[in-house]
Amino acid sequence: MNRIGLIIKREFLSRVKKKSFLIMTLVGPILMAGIMIAPALIAKTASDEDRTIIVLDETNFIINNIKEKDNLHFKYLDPSVVSIEQGKEKFKDSENYGLLYIPYRENVNSIQDNIKLFIHQDINLSTQSYVEGQIESIIVKQKLLAEQIEPEKVEGALKTNVNIAAIKISEEDGSVEEKESRVEGKMGVGFVAGFLIYLFIFLYGAQVMRGVIEEKSSRIVEVIISSVKPFQLMMGKIIGIAAVGLTQFLLWIILTFTIITVAGLVLADPMDAATIVEQQAQATQNPEIQAQTNDIMSKVSVLFGDISFSEVILSFLFYFIGGYLLYGALFAAIGSAVDNEADTQQFMLPVTMPMILAFVVGSSIIENPHGPTAFWFSMIPFTSPVVMMVRIPFGVPLWEILLSMSILIATFIGAVWFAGRIYRVGILMYGKKPTYKELIKWARYKG
Amino acid sequence: MDLFVAKNITKQYGNYTALNNVSINVPEGSVFGLLGPNGAGKTSLIRIINQITAPDTGELIFNGERLKPQHVAQIGYLPEERGLYKKMKVGEQAMYLAQLKGLSANEAKAKLKEWFLKFGMETWWDKKVDELSKGMAQKVQFVVTVLHNPKLLIFDEPFSGFDPINTNLIKNEIRELNKKGATIIFSTHRMESVEEICNHIALINKSNKILDGPLDEIRDQYRTNTFEIEYNGMNGELHTKLPDNFEVVTMEVPMPNKMRIKLPEGSTPNDLLTTVLPHTQVQALNEVIPSVNDIFIRTVENA
Known part of the structure; x- marks a missing residue:
């Protein structure tokens, strides 16, 4: 095996075998999946049990007018018989x-x-806002009637x-093409891609620095460069x-999706699944529901449909x-210039400043990507990996991308x-x- | 034949000249001492031999060929600033360093097993360097330096930081390797430490080579026909019996029956003996051979 291959292998294995790598690889997806699953889980447990609210209405406006919802029921007391006490x-x-x-x-x-x-206990927020909304609309009605x-x-x-x-007109092959365009999807894709690059550069760039300092402070570096060129090392x-x-990110993506899929299967109980199937069966027969589903599907496709995903993925890998x-x-x-991590401060600033600037600019140009x-x-190559990634989902002319890549x-x-x-x-x-x-x-020394 | 030749090497760092037109010839099979005070340029020269840095001007020849990157496989180097990855296992680390020197994984493993057995280190294979004592880590370091049977071994300040037991062990190993044909370059500022093992030396001072050659010849050049005599009787009075052209260099004060005498050119120790024998009983007579340190000081003073 050639020498640079040996070095790459050692750098890779010595980090992947560390406990901290294993822990990060496992904890990351659990956190990410947790963030995605938790709201669904909370909503599910909250709506599971039947709740009854007794209503004592002395105005007689509300009685029998509140609409029941899922597991929320209302029981009315007669105000002429029962006092509030x-x-x-x-x-x-x-x-x-x-x-x-x-x-x-x-x-x-x-x-x-x-x-x-x-x-009795703390109130569930969604229940409170539901009741408020109901009463609000009833009172509005009463006020209008009064007028x-x-x-x-x-x-x-x-x-x-x-x-x-919003319809975007673009000219391709002489024919005018019209695409319905939504910015939310592009913002999301661009921001996530830009943020991942920012994170990756900071996390792993700092690891490169620490690795070099480790070799220097353990004094092994001269032993190694008597076998390989410093540049190879x-x-x-x-x-x-x-x-x-890249391995860590790949594992995160795979594990996150696995956890979400498994959790989804476990959480959805068979009854629900049955109802969904039933509803779907009805939907196919019921043209109105079918129209609704189509509408949702078309909205999703409008949200992301305009983005060229192959372009996004390829440029993501490149800028990454x-x-x-x-x-x-x-x-x-x-x-290489310092003896220990504490001394890195003075040199870190000029390197981290453009990165932070890139992130700030990236978040602000999302409003005006062109x-x-x-x-x-x-x-500018020091900011382009983040800023260009934010822009690409919005569609950037090819020459701009190529120019930016060449400069980089x-x-x-x-x-x-x-x-x-x-x-x-x-x-x-x-x-x-x-x-x-x-x-x-x-840098000017010869040889 | 010379295994390694450096011709007219000059190396500058900015305005600072680390080596000024330095040439050395290292004969095959020799133990070559590269001697000089701290900051003289020894490490700069050694890094050039190891191709860690390149000279500004000059020529380097290894085993008859111009020095090339492939030659690193035939050179073993123990730098002054040395260490190992602390978090890596001993075996893995030794394998890695051996493979970087060009050994295949199988060769490396077989050779390591051999050396580990020889030094009683078999049980260290799966230990992290962190868990080893300093002396143990030094042994590992030595093994990985010599593992690939290099033609040329270079030790920069080899005994600094080694404990006396390891120093001895390693001195013996180095002699052994030299006997088996390896050429050895020692670099040190502690000149007395290598006098006993070197047969060639080069003295470097302030970026210039000031003296080199076989140690015996150099010593011959610097002999002053001075003898140390130890005697019994005539306490402290023997010098009064000497002829005028016999120069008394020192009279040991605490031991009045010992002194150093410089003889005039052409006189031999026998002349000294004939002069003193009638007056005293001689217990010992030795020639005062100049130490490398003396030679160095005298060369620097004369330069």
Whole structure:
């Protein structure tokens, strides 16, 4: 096996075999899946049990007007027979979820501020907002009636919901193509891709630096470079750690999906599954429901349909690797220049600043992905991996992508070369903290 | 034949000249001492031999060929700044370093087993370097340096940091390797430490080579015809019986019956004996041979 291969293998295996790698690989997906599953789980347990709310309505507006929902039921007390004190006594001993009390007021307008709900335990937020919404609409109706306006007419007017379809016209092969365009999906895809690159560069770039410092402080580095060129050692380390990062991300994605799928199967009980099948069967027969489903499907396709996923994935891989190589080389140079991690501070700033800037610009240009800020920051190689990834789902002209990629390639070749020159001198220097001036001097040394 | 030749090597770091037109010839099978004070340029020269850095000007020849990257497989190097990966297992680490030197995995394993057995280190294979004592780690370090049977072995300050037991063990191993044909370069500022094993030396001072050659010849050059005599009787008074051209160099104060005498050119120790025998009983007579350290100091002073 050739020597750089040996180095890559060692860098990769020594990290993958660590306990911390195993723990991170397992904990990451559990957290991610947890974030996705938890809301569903909470909603499910919350709606499982039957709840009954007793209503004591002295205004007589509400009685029998609240719509029942899923597991939420309403029982009404007769206000001419039961007082609120008696109602409370009765509620205390009952299994009921809550006691809704609407006291009588002369003025319709002051009813809304005096409604109370007595409960045993803390109230479920969705139940509260549901009850509030119901009472609100009933009171609105009463107020309109008091003004002698027919509620039905107003209702129709209030239910106006404007939905503008944004159509993007692009010219391809002379024929004009119209695509319905939605930005939410693009924002999501662009932001996630940009953020992953940012995270990857920071996490694994710092690992390159730590690896170099480890070799220096354990004094093994001179033993190794008597067998291989310093540049081979540096590149072997950068590539080996990239492989660790890619492996970790791949495992995260696979494990997250596995956990979500398994959890989905376990959580959905057979009864539910049966109902879904039944509903689907009905849906195929019922044209109205079928139309609804089609509508949802078409909305999803509008959300993401405009994005060229092959383009996104290919450029993601490119910027992922290109950006990491650029910063990984700089991190390696920093690691070689110092004796321990505490001394890295002064050199870290100029490397981390552009990264943070890239992230800030990336989050802000999402509103205007084709403006001049977006353009220039997606050309500057130190910010382009993040900023360009945010832009790509919105559709970027091919020449811009190619130009940005070429600049990135040219810069990382330059950075790797420059870092290599500092590295070969730095790894053999112990004891003194170099200045920037000295680093430049190192890069100029011959041989 | 010379195994390694460096011709007119110059190396500059910015404005600082680390090596100024230095040439050395290391004969095959020799134990070559590269001697000089700290900062003289020894490590710079050694890094050039190991192709860690390249000289600005000059020529390097290994075994009759121009020095090439492939030659690293025939060179073993124990640097002054040395260590091992602390979190890596001993066996894995030794395998890695051996393979970097060009051994195949199988060769490396077989050779390591042999050396580990020889040094009684068989049980260390699966231990992390962290768990070894300093002396144990030094043994591992030595084994990986010599494992690939290099033609040329280079030790930079080899005994700094080694405990006396390991120093002895390693001195013997080095002699053994030399007997089997390996050429050895020692670099050190502690000149007395290698005097007994070196047969060739080069002295380096302030980036310049000031002296080199076989140790015996150099010593011959620096002999001053001085003898140390130990006697009985005539306490402290023997020098009064010597002729004028016999120069008394030192008279040991705490031991009045011992002194050093420099003889004039052409005189032999026999002349000294004939002069003193009638007056005293001679117990010992030795030639005062200059130490490398003396030679170094005198060369620097004369330069």
